[in-house]
Amino acid sequence: MKIRFLGTGAAEGIPAIGCDCPHCTRAREEGGKLVRERNAILFSLPDYELLIDCAPDIRSLINKYRITRLDGILATRSRYDHVGGIKEFEYWPGQLDFLAEDRLFEAIQREHWTELLDAVMFHIPYYPGSSLYFNGFSIIPFAARRRRPIFGISVKEGDTRVVYTSDTPTRLTNYARRVMWNCDLLIVNTPTFDKEQENHINTLEAIELKKQVGARRMVLTSINHENLPHDELEAFVREVEGVIVAYDGMTLEV
């Protein structure tokens, strides 16, 4: 499968609004891989183009990367930075599947939905631990947090397994770890480098997680201005086998 990272920033993006920290200042001045739009990932699966999350910047990302085909959107949580761009799809020329767990869909409907979207989207509920079967691939969602409806996914095509954690804390269930076990690629949202946070795993903890679950490769994404700038983070992970720092526009074949 082909995976395209359209946006690789965390909630505030880089540069963050109104922020004059050295990271944001460098991003404004130098541009390139230092700039990160909010998180959106495109999975090209057998005859199915699946967008994971729908960043507020999705309209410009879709135009920038010349995406003219989509079959479905999978939402992992209801916050603005994950699904704030959904209203842009009122103008999508066609029909789209909208994959979201029921509680999550209710929250998205409350906060972001419009009547016009009903004409474009088919809601397809997913359930943590239950495989969503497509001819040629399958998706198993798992709870990324215990109390809030936030979900990671394992995407399986043939013998290849890719796991995307979405916004997960370090404290994962044994089930989620087992889903990640020996996967070919683990994609982890790591907003910060070494700051210990209850709700988010950091870069150093993610590197430890990769070892614990035996993932072959790992991509770090959803990075914010408190993490290292792209070049410094890349230099750091060069010493760790199989770890890649995502940047906006990066494409991977798995």
Ligand SMILES: [Zn+2]
């Ligand atoms: Zn900043």
